[in-house]
Amino acid sequence: QQQVKQSPQSLIVQKGGISIINCAYENTAFDYFPWYQQFPGKGPALLIAIRPDVSEKKEGRFTISFNKSAKQFSLHIMDSQPGDSATYFCAASFSARQLTFGSGTQLTVLP
Amino acid sequence: DTEVTQTPKHLVMGMTNKKSLKCEQHMGHRAMYWYKQKAKKPPELMFVYSYEKLSINESVPSRFSPECPNSSLLNLHLHALQPEDSALYLCASSQQTGSNQPQHFGDGTRLSIL
Numbered sequence: 001q002q003q004v005k006q007s008p009q010s011l012i013v014q015k016g017g018i019s020i021i022n023c024a025y026e027n028t029a030f031d032y033f034p035w036y037q038q039f040p041g042k043g044p045a046l047l048i049a050i051r052p053d054v055s056e057k058k059e060g061r062f063t064i065s066f067n068k069s070a071k072q073f074s075l076h077i078m079d080s081q082p083g084d085s086a087t088y089f090c091a092a093s094f095s096a097r098q099l100t101f102g103s104g105t106q107l108t109v110l111p
Numbered sequence: 112d113t114e115v116t117q118t119p120k121h122l123v124m125g126m127t128n129k130k131s132l133k134c135e136q137h138m139g140h141r142a143m144y145w146y147k148q149k150a151k152k153p154p155e156l157m158f159v160y161s162y163e164k165l166s167i168n169e170s171v172p173s174r175f176s177p178e179c180p181n182s183s184l185l186n187l188h189l190h191a192l193q194p195e196d197s198a199l200y201l202c203a204s205s206q207q208t209g210s211n212q213p214q215h216f217g218d219g220t221r222l223s224i225l
Contacts, residue, residue, distance in 0.1 A: 031211070032211045034213065036216075041218070042218050042219075043115075043201050043203075043216035043217050043218045043219050044154065044201070044216045045216065046213050046214070046215065049213065051211065087151075089153050089154075095209065098144075098156050098159065098167065098208075099156070099214065101153035101154060102153065103152070103153060104151065104152070104153055106151075
């Protein structure tokens with residue numbers, strides 16, 4: 001019940017396209033859903049986060065969509081750029097519990 | 112540049128060596144974390160310190176020994192490691208433990224055990 005399932009494992013998108021990464025969870029106690037971006041040789045960097053009382057949050061080209069009833073949330077990257085090529089991790093947590101990470105999505109944006 | 116600084120960036124050690132990884136943050140955060148990350152996998156939590164006290168140990172083998180000398184520093188002492196311990200070791204910090212507290216990661220120490 002602590003798992004967060006992430007898909008797809010890898011994603012290839014053309015420059016200017018939309019990248020979509022999906023996550024699903026079972027534990028309805030989760031109340032914080034961050035997305036992390038990790039480049040090779042670097043640590044994960046917080047990209048954007050959402051709480052379940054909102055259905056969508058947008059920061060620049062990055063949008064989180066949240067569907068509480070379906071227990072799913074997704075990351076949309078608009079106008080994808082080669083510089084967005086990285087590994088993306090969704091995560092979830094609640095109360096004083098620690099982050100539960102998804103398995104990761106390796107995104108490649110072709111020039 | 113990351114606000115969580117980890118040293119060294121790379122470390123190669125034999126199975127009988129003793130070494131330490133260091134982590135420093137000056138954001139006034141009172142929670143600090145050690146994670147282990149294998150290639151193409153998500154970070155796995157090892158230890159959590161809250162207000163300089165160990166609050167979570169995720170059943171980590173005793174060959175890994177954490178230490179929090181003060182609110183800005185976190186060490187991970189290594190002794191008699193195994194080849195399967197080769198990984199990227201990440202330090203992170205947050206204002207406090209608990210949900211809704213963004214964790215800020217360092218760039219890690221790439222550890223190789225010969």
